[in-house]
Structure formats: structure tokens, C-alpha cells
Amino acid sequence: MDGQDNEQPRNGRDGDIPAGRAWRPPALRRSGRTRPGARRGVRRAVVGLAVLVVTLAGVLLGVLAGGQVGTDIGPFHARLSVSPSTGGGTTIDIPPLGALKLDSHDGPTHLTVELGALDQGRVEALIDDPASLNRATQSAVEEVQDGVLRLGLRTIGAAVLATLVLALLVFRDTRRAAWAGGLALLITAGSLGTAAATIRPQAIEEPTYEGLLVNAPAIVGDVRQIANDYTRYAEQLQRLIGNVTQLYTTVSALPVYEQEPGTTRVLHISDMHLNPAAWQLIRTVVEQFGIDVVIDTGDITDWGSEPEASYVGSISLLQKPYVYIRGNHDSPRTAAAVARQPNAIVLDNATTTVAGLTIAGIGDPRFTPDKSTSPAAGGLNPPTADELITTGETLAATVRSSPQPVNIALVHDPAAAGPLSGTCPLVLSGHTHRRQIEKLPEVPGQQPTTLMVQGSTGGAGLRGLEGEEPTPLTMTVLYFDQQKLLQAYDNITVGGTGQAQVNLERTVVEPPATGLPASITPTPTPTR
Structure with missing residues (x-):
């Protein structure tokens, strides 16, 4: 109509309102839709997270x-490897001796150096020519540096390559694969760079020892003499290579002893006196020497108290029969704690047969944790001597009445061994903290009896530090043939706290016709 001024928009033109809808401003019509920019941001975040996950996996x-x-490190062929870790650090494996663990660096990488097979030809050449051995140990540091550098480059290359391959398989996009590869390079190089930047050469001053290296820290020298700079750290590494080389050659220098099929191996330990490091040493020897039975002639604790009972829990970890008699530092509750171990046998005037060996044993009649019976106490007074002899006589009667011939008798104090002469071929004891082997006075018409006194497998505990020289840790491996006769034995001695020596001495026993052991042929393996 001609008079109308407010004409409404029509359908079919710009700005027209669709049929059936009320008119709204354009801004209101777009408010219910996701903006394209927001969608692109979410998509990029998801893709970025996927790239990160694939990169970490790669x-x-x-x-x-x-x-x-x-x-090659000296005469050894070594294997260097790196692995992810939250705490960093370095492990030096020296099979079968054990390992050194060093808090050498921070970061998410752990370095492992495993000294593997020996080149026998190189070892013999080095031993024959001291100058060659000196040159080999001097070059060991450079060989380790070269190996670590090659390890770092190889690790970076392997990580980047694995990431690229994985990213191409997942994304099928070269651009995203390139991003993943670059991120992998940044992560790997950054991790190794963190380790290099935080390296602590002085960490060798406070290593953690495992295996046979426990209580033999001098394999890398006296830690108090190790300097805080890399130069002297390198010197210690040179000494480690030389010392371990000598240690590995011990077996070839031992007297020849061909073990017969069916040989029974017994590990004799005594007087551990709560030394926790003794257990790792025992476990290593049990594994490496193929021990069948462990015999403990007492003084596993110091005071025989209830809190000390937890110390004997490591017996079960040996997973071998463990025959034990009580020492004068062990209380009845100590013996009860030992008896609770699934592989333990506690003897107190009784016999048992283990691995074909018949063993008789009796506990010490005294309980004197105040050290009044220690070797430094001035010897035995007559009443105590009589008490010990009576104990020996009691066990001797048990041995004679045994339905099976007794192969080994056990007493804690060698003063109780006298009455056992002629009842069995071998008596084992401890108590004195000093290794000793002797023949008991012979009884006419009876078999000769050998007394073997063990030193202290625990280095006499804390009292081992009271003298001018620390007490060494000792144990003996005994080899019995199929007739259960002693054929040979290996005396193992680990230098006491702060000392630098590990000795292995083998004795081959002469045939029973003489009944006398062959002269001891020492084969020390000094680690100074």
C-alpha cells in the first residue's frame, strides 16, 4: 500500500527471514556454532599429544x-649399555665377583659397564710382561671414554631411527614423523647431556658393593686415598683393571684337583657376629662354588637378644641346607630363630644326614655375650675347661651310638674337641677367630681325627676393629668324595675393613693311607 513506511523483509532476498522463523540479528544466529579457530586448536593439541606419546615410545x-x-678394556671384552632410570647412576658388573654401584650422575639414564670374557692369550701375555700390563691399565681409561662416547652416539641414533619408523607407521605423514624424530633427538641428547653435566667423579669414594666385592672395597683401592678430580679417578680405574685381572687368574694357579662326579661341597662358616655384609659374601660363594650344605659353628649374633633374631632371616635366602650349632654368644632364642628358617637344622647333641653326610653337633654350654670367653680374655679357667670337655664327651657318646657312621662333628669351642678323637674323621669348630688345622691326639685302634678351626666369617663384628689390624673374613669350602672322605679344601680370606686383599688357598688332601693333608699351596690374589 502507498501509505506504509515500515516494509518487512521478503523471502528470497538477502536478509530475508526464512518461513516460520522469527528474525534475529546475525551475531545471535552464529552464537550456537563452534568457531573454526577453536576446532583447529583442539585438533593441534591432540596431534601434539599423539606425537609426544609416539616419540617417548620410540x-x-x-x-x-x-x-x-x-x-675392549684391558684384557676384558666389556659391554656398555644405557637404560632409562629415574635416579641415574652407574653399575660396574664384574662377574662372578659382584658389582659396584656408583651415584655417578643425575638424570633419566643409567650406565652399566659389564666386564665380560677374558682374552686368555692377552691375559697370559700381560702377566708374562709387566710392562704390557702397565700399558694396558693406562689405556683402560681412554678405552672407557671411547666406549662411552660411542655408546652415546649409538643411543641417540637408535632412538631417533626407532622414533621415525614408529611415527611413519602410526601417522603415515612425513611432516609429523619429522617432528617426532626431532623431538626424540632433543629428549635423548638432553638426557645424555644432563648425565654428562652432572657427572660426579668422586662418587667412587662411596660405592655400594654387591657379590664377592662386599667387604673387599680395596678392589678399587682405599676410598680414603681416592682424590676428588678425574685424574686420580682414572688412576683408580687403572688399578681396578689390574687387580681384577690378577683375581681372575687365580683358578689357573691352583693345585690340580679333579672333582669326581658326586662330590659334595660343604661351606664352613663361623662367628659372623651380626656382620650384615657377611651374608652377601656367603651367598656369592654358595652360588659360585655350587655348595650343597652350609655348616655354621656358632656365634651368629653378639648378645643373643630378641632384636638380633631378625639377622638370621638371611639363612632362608641361601636356599641350601644350613646346619647350625649355638655359640657362646647365641642364646636359646637365637637358636629358635634359626630353627624357624625353612632350610635350617639346629643340632644340640643330635645327628642329621644332609646330602649324604652324617653330621653330629652340640651347642656351646655357655652363654657369655659379655666377651668373658673371648680369646683376649686370657684363656680358660679350670671350671670352664672341664665344662667344655664334658660337652665334648657328651657329643662323643652320641657319635658312637649313631646308627650311621658320623662324617663330621661340630663344636663351637675347639677346647671341646679332644674327646671326639677317634670317633669321626673330621671335627669343625670356631670361636677363636683364627683359622687352624691340626690332628687330634690319636686313640689306639681308632681312626685319626682332624680338627679344623674356622676364623670369623663376620670379621669378628665390631670387635674385629679393636686390634691393630682388622680381623679378616674367612670361610672354607670342603670337598668330599662319594665315600664322604675329605679330598680337598679351599680357604677363602677377605681382608678386614680397610684392607686390600682377597686370598684363595687350596689344599689337596693325601690319600687316607697317610691321613695327612698335603702341604698348603697358597695362591693369594692381592688387591692392593
Whole structure:
């Protein structure tokens, strides 16, 4: 109509209102939709997270698969490897002796150096030519440095390559794979760079020892003499290579002893006196020497108290029969704690047969944790001597009445061994903290009896530090043939706290016709 001024928009033109809808401003019509920019941001975040996950997986696979190199260190062929870790650090494996663990660096990488097979030809050449051995140990540091550098480059290359392959398989996009590869390079190089930047050469001053290296820290020298700079750290590494080389050659220098099939191996220990490090040493010898039975002639604790009872829990870890008699530092509750171990046998005027050996044993009649019976106490007074002799006579009667011939008798104090002469071929004891082997006075018409007194497998505990020289840790491996006769024995001695020596001495026993042991042929393996 001609008079109308407010004409409404029509359908079919810009700005027209669709049929059936009320008119709204354009801004209101777009408010219910996701903006394209927001959608792109979410998509990029998801893709970025996926790239990060794939990168981490690729780095992990690459490090595990390629983070290792082989290198020669002195006469050893060593294997260097790196693995992910939250605490960093370095492990030096020296099979079968054990390992050194060093808090050498921080960061998410752990370095392992495993000294593997020996080149026998190189070892013999080095031993024959001291100058060659000196040159080999001097070059050991450079060989380790070269190996670590090659390990780092190989690890970075393996991590990046594994990440690229994994990213291409997942994304099928070269751009995203390139981003993942670059991120892998940054993560791996950054991790190794953190380790290099935080390296602590002085960490060798406070290593953690495992295996046979426990209580033999001098394999790397006296830690108090180790300097705080890399130069002297390198000197200690040179000494380690030389010392371990000598230690590995011990077996070839031992007297020849061909073990017969069916040989029974017994480990004799005594007087551990709560030394926790003794257990690791025992476990290593049990494993490496193939021990069948462990015999403990007492004084496993110091005071025989209830809190000390937890110390004997390590017996079960040996997983071998453990025959024990009580020492004068062990209380009845100590013996009860030992008896609770699934592999332990406590003897107190009784016999048992283990691995074909018939063993008789009796506990010490005294309980004197105040050290009044120690070797430094001035010897035995007559009443105590009579008490011990009576104990020996009691066990001798038990041995004679045994339905099976007794192969080994056990007493804690060798003063109780006299009455056992002629009842069995071998008596084992401890108490004196000093190794000793002797023949008991012979009884006419009876078999000769050998008394073997063990030193202290625990280095006499804290009292081992009271003298001018620390008490060494000792144990003996006894070899019995199928007739259960002693054929040979290996005396193992680990230098006491702060000392630098590990000795292995083998004695081959002469045939029973003489009944006398062959002269001892010492084969020391000094680690100074």
C-alpha cells in the first residue's frame, strides 16, 4: 500500500527471514556454532599429544634395542649399555665377583659397564710382561671414554631411527614423523647431556658393593686415598683393571684337583657376629662354588637378644641346607630363630644326614655375650675347661651310638674337641677367630681325627676393629668324595675393613693311607 513506511523483509532476498522463523540479528544466529579457530586448536593439541606419546615410545624402544656397545678394556671384552632410570647412576658388573654401584650422575639414564670374557692369550701375555700390563691399565681409561662416547652416539641414533619408523607407521605423514624424530633427538641428547653435566667423579669414594666385592672395597683401592678430580679417578680405574685381572687368574694357579662326579661341597662358616655384609659374601660363594650344605659353628649374633633374631632371616635366602650349632654368644632364642628358617637344622647333641653326610653337633654350654670367653680374655679357667670337655664327651657318646657312621662333628669351642678323637674323621669348630688345622691326639685302634678351626666369617663384628689390624673374613669350602672322605679344601680370606686383599688357598688332601693333608699351596690374589 502507498501509505506504509515500515516494509518487512521478503523471502528470497538477502536478509530475508526464512518461513516460520522469527528474525534475529546475525551475531545471535552464529552464537550456537563452534568457531573454526577453536576446532583447529583442539585438533593441534591432540596431534601434539599423539606425537609426544609416539616419540617417548620410540625413544624407549630405541634405547633398549640399540643403547649398547662392546669394547675392549684391558684384557676384558666389556659391554656398555644405557637404560632409562629415574635416579641415574652407574653399575660396574664384574662377574662372578659382584658389582659396584656408583651415584655417578643425575638424570633419566643409567650406565652399566659389564666386564665380560677374558682374552686368555692377552691375559697370559700381560702377566708374562709387566710392562704390557702397565700399558694396558693406562689405556683402560681412554678405552672407557671411547666406549662411552660411542655408546652415546649409538643411543641417540637408535632412538631417533626407532622414533621415525614408529611415527611413519602410526601417522603415515612425513611432516609429523619429522617432528617426532626431532623431538626424540632433543629428549635423548638432553638426557645424555644432563648425565654428562652432572657427572660426579668422586662418587667412587662411596660405592655400594654387591657379590664377592662386599667387604673387599680395596678392589678399587682405599676410598680414603681416592682424590676428588678425574685424574686420580682414572688412576683408580687403572688399578681396578689390574687387580681384577690378577683375581681372575687365580683358578689357573691352583693345585690340580679333579672333582669326581658326586662330590659334595660343604661351606664352613663361623662367628659372623651380626656382620650384615657377611651374608652377601656367603651367598656369592654358595652360588659360585655350587655348595650343597652350609655348616655354621656358632656365634651368629653378639648378645643373643630378641632384636638380633631378625639377622638370621638371611639363612632362608641361601636356599641350601644350613646346619647350625649355638655359640657362646647365641642364646636359646637365637637358636629358635634359626630353627624357624625353612632350610635350617639346629643340632644340640643330635645327628642329621644332609646330602649324604652324617653330621653330629652340640651347642656351646655357655652363654657369655659379655666377651668373658673371648680369646683376649686370657684363656680358660679350670671350671670352664672341664665344662667344655664334658660337652665334648657328651657329643662323643652320641657319635658312637649313631646308627650311621658320623662324617663330621661340630663344636663351637675347639677346647671341646679332644674327646671326639677317634670317633669321626673330621671335627669343625670356631670361636677363636683364627683359622687352624691340626690332628687330634690319636686313640689306639681308632681312626685319626682332624680338627679344623674356622676364623670369623663376620670379621669378628665390631670387635674385629679393636686390634691393630682388622680381623679378616674367612670361610672354607670342603670337598668330599662319594665315600664322604675329605679330598680337598679351599680357604677363602677377605681382608678386614680397610684392607686390600682377597686370598684363595687350596689344599689337596693325601690319600687316607697317610691321613695327612698335603702341604698348603697358597695362591693369594692381592688387591692392593
